[in-house]
């Protein structure tokens with residue numbers, strides 16, 4: 663099923679997972695999928711390293727198992743920077759063979775040690791190419807605080823409009839800790855004529871090191887309230903975990919009250935955290 667059909671009918675709840683590094687990744691994925699299934703997610707998306715095709719194969723296998731073995735709709739992430747057009751044609755063929763209809767089409771982060779192929783300079787070019795070569799539902803990323811490489815949020819929203827016009831069906835935001843960024847981004851998007859559903863990406867950050875890494879990589883800001891939590895509980899793993907979960911729940915409650923189209927939970931394969939959050943918001947999703 664294309665996730666567009668789900669977004670049309672309800673507020674969507676989805677999870678993002680990554681291919682486990684361990685050798686017995688199949689049993690780990692089975693365990694993750696069965697734990698998440700209890701919360702009837704609308705879809706699970708599976709990330710893919712921007713490095714190339716090897717990781718992509720694992721992504722497709724996992725997404726296929728989520729859909730066909732566990733009965734949950736799946737989305738395959740496809741970063742294009744290091745792929746040639748013929749690689750993408752091959753991947754689209756594989757997706758068709760696996761009955762996968764949903765792609766999160768991305769540029770991918772640029773690794774200075776592995777220069778991009780240059781055939782897909784931006785996600786928009788990949789999206790046009792996919793649209794011209796198959797009938798897929800396309801999701802894409804967006805950045806409430808602006809993408810780190812963008813000179814300004816205005817330039818970023820112009821580029822986002824180009825991307826959406828290339829054929830995006832839904833947007834999913836990068837994580838953010840201050841909902842006000844999301845609300846003003848949603849307004850800017852509407853003014854720019856971007857009318858596709860926008861799911862809010864929420865990451866329950868449950869340890870101090872994770873927060874520091876995320877802030878460094880994604881350039882997201884931490885509100886005062888979050889800094890106080892880090893200050894108070896950062897060195898107490900259990901308290902920090904519980905505070906991180908509570909903070910994410912608080913964000914989600916507010917987003918739902920503000921009519922968000924969907925919540926996309928970056929769970930980093932941690933089903934305990936996902937369960938705690940889903941239990942807390944269960945009655946709100948239907949309300």
Ligand code: FAD
Nearest residue numbers: 709710712739768769770771784785803809812821834836
């Ligand atoms: P783009 O939309 O191409 O934007 C990249 C930059 O180029 C932006 O600064 C934009 O303003 C600018 N730009 C865009 N179009 C133009 C244009 N026409 N002219 C000039 N400038 C332009 N990475 C992975 O490697 N694997 C994953 O699985 C993965 N999953 C993700 C899931 C989500 C929901 C999100 C939000 C991000 C994910 N990422 C993933 C990270 C993503 O690849 C990076 O954030 C990357 O730096 C940008 O990707 P993009 O698709 O948003 O790029």
